[in-house]
Amino acid sequence: MKIARMSPVEMNLEARFDAYVAEEKKIEPKDWMPDAYRKTLIRQISQHAHSEIVGMLPEGNWISRAPSLKRKAILLAKVQDEAGHGLYLYSAAETLGVTRDQMLQDLHAGKAKYSSIFNYPTLTWADMGAVGWLVDGAAIMNQVPLCKCSYGPYARAMVRVCKEESFHQRQGFQVMLNLAQGTPEQKAMAQDALNRWWWPSLMMFGPSDADSPHSAQSMKWNIKRFSNDELRQRFVDMTVPQAELLGLTLPDPDLKWNEARGHYDFGAINWDEFYNVIKGNGPCNKERLGARVKAYNDGAWVRDAANAYATKEATRQKNANASTHAA
Amino acid sequence: MSESKQEWPLWEVFIRSRQGLGHKHAGSLHAADAQMAMQNARDVYTRRQEGVSIWVVPAEAITASSPDDKDVLFDPANDKVYRHPTFYKLPDEVNNM
Numbered sequence: 001m002k003i004a005r006m007s008p009v010e011m012n013l014e015a016r017f018d019a020y021v022a023e024e025k026k027i028e029p030k031d032w033m034p035d036a037y038r039k040t041l042i043r044q045i046s047q048h049a050h051s052e053i054v055g056m057l058p059e060g061n062w063i064s065r066a067p068s069l070k071r072k073a074i075l076l077a078k079v080q081d082e083a084g085h086g087l088y089l090y091s092a093a094e095t096l097g098v099t100r101d102q103m104l105q106d107l108h109a110g111k112a113k114y115s116s117i118f119n120y121p122t123l124t125w126a127d128m129g130a131v132g133w134l135v136d137g138a139a140i141m142n143q144v145p146l147c148k149c150s151y152g153p154y155a156r157a158m159v160r161v162c163k164e165e166s167f168h169q170r171q172g173f174q175v176m177l178n179l180a181q182g183t184p185e186q187k188a189m190a191q192d193a194l195n196r197w198w199w200p201s202l203m204m205f206g207p208s209d210a211d212s213p214h215s216a217q218s219m220k221w222n223i224k225r226f227s228n229d230e231l232r233q234r235f236v237d238m239t240v241p242q243a244e245l246l247g248l249t250l251p252d253p254d255l256k257w258n259e260a261r262g263h264y265d266f267g268a269i270n271w272d273e274f275y276n277v278i279k280g281n282g283p284c285n286k287e288r289l290g291a292r293v294k295a296y297n298d299g300a301w302v303r304d305a306a307n308a309y310a311t312k313e314a315t316r317q318k319n320a321n322a323s324t325h326a327a
Numbered sequence: 328m329s330e331s332k333q334e335w336p337l338w339e340v341f342i343r344s345r346q347g348l349g350h351k352h353a354g355s356l357h358a359a360d361a362q363m364a365m366q367n368a369r370d371v372y373t374r375r376q377e378g379v380s381i382w383v384v385p386a387e388a389i390t391a392s393s394p395d396d397k398d399v400l401f402d403p404a405n406d407k408v409y410r411h412p413t414f415y416k417l418p419d420e421v422n423n424m
Contacts, residue, residue, distance in 0.1 A: 028394070030391065030393060030394050031394045032394070077374075080370075080374065081374070084370075084371050084372075084374060087356060087371050088354055088371075091354050091355045091356065092354075094337070094355070099334060100334055100357060101334050156354075157354070160354075164374075164375070303335065303359075306335065306359035306360075306363065307333060307335065307359050309359065309360070310359040310360035310363075313360060314360075
């Protein structure tokens with residue numbers, strides 16, 4: 001990390017900022033903030049926004065294939081919510097001085113990351129259940145503490161997101177429940193989806209605390225409230241009884257209750273796979289980014305046309321006003 | 328990669344959640360003009376009956392106070408405690424006044 005030398009005035013400002021944040025007070029867009037705080041937030045919020053938008057793709061795939069009209073309507077509403085969440089978050093990031101176009105360019109150029117979970121394919125209808133139950137479940141676990149994050153616009157956006165996200169997880173669990181209580185083939189389909197999504201869901205909490213480069217500073221700034229491992233453990237503890245209720249088996253032979261710890265022990269996570277997917281070598285990285293870039297490029301004429309129309313209308317309005325005044 | 332000529336302008340969205348309450352800032356969005364801003368605001372901020380009325384305002388039309396002026400603007404009220412009813416100690420008989 002490059003350390004810029006600060007002037008005494010800046011050092012004073014930074015000390016005041018740290019004390020202010022330590023008192024659980026909120027920072028708003030025009031307040032003074034350290035450059036690194038601003039950069040960290042821009043990186044985190046824009047990645048979060050990108051994840052919501054890219055996250056529409058694996059589910060959008062199933063809208064036309066949903067097994068009933070009810071399920072189709074639910075999935076449509078969920079995917080529309082993800083779009084909304086992306087938009088809340090892009091707006092929050094923009095209050096820090098980055099433009100929407102810049103963020104999109106960074107995504108499209110592969111410079112900005114998004115949650116690596118969306119680089120896995122959704123092969124069967126049961127994946128819609130597993131994604132809602134596990135992926136949205138893990139996301140909620142990560143997001144609830146962000147509602148109390150020190151940066152006001154991010155915290156407010158997260159309150160909206162969390163309110164809406166709960167239905168996502170519940171509908172996913174219901175899909176799994178229906179399949180698990182269905183024919184042996186349907187139950188096997190649910191089990192197969194669970195087998196494929198369990199480990200990537202655990203990876204969503206990020207690397208172990210020791211290997212998480214930004215964690216300590218983010219905790220100090222009250223952007224992050226709990227460590228990756230803490231949240232992951234909470235997620236495992238919450239999910240095990242839910243899987244039992246479904247009558248499905250979590251694909252981890254080392255999973256067992258640890259009386260002494262008061263938590264479930266679980267097996268080692270394959271971090272090589274995690275870093276490999278982040279590097280761009282997951283099953284769907286190219287497809288996902290390709291779909292985003294294509295949508296953006298194909299929409300360019302619409303954005304330009306709307307701009308041209310707005311300019312023309314504004315000119316027309318101005319001329320009409322001018323002629324009224326002249327008369 | 329083909330580039331759009333310019334980003335759509337930013338709009339701030341205010342929503343009245345129900346009759347009797349004021350409009351409250353909900354967030355912001357991009358739109359080419361006021362009509363599109365209104366339609367986008369409806370889709371982005373009121374998917375669950377969050378409102379009965381929407382204002383959209385071009386972000387550049389808003390004049391905001393600066394955090395640096397906080398002291399100048401708001402401190403003068405700090406020592407005028409006599410503006411609050413609790414400043415006045417009255418006999419018990421009328422203290423519900």
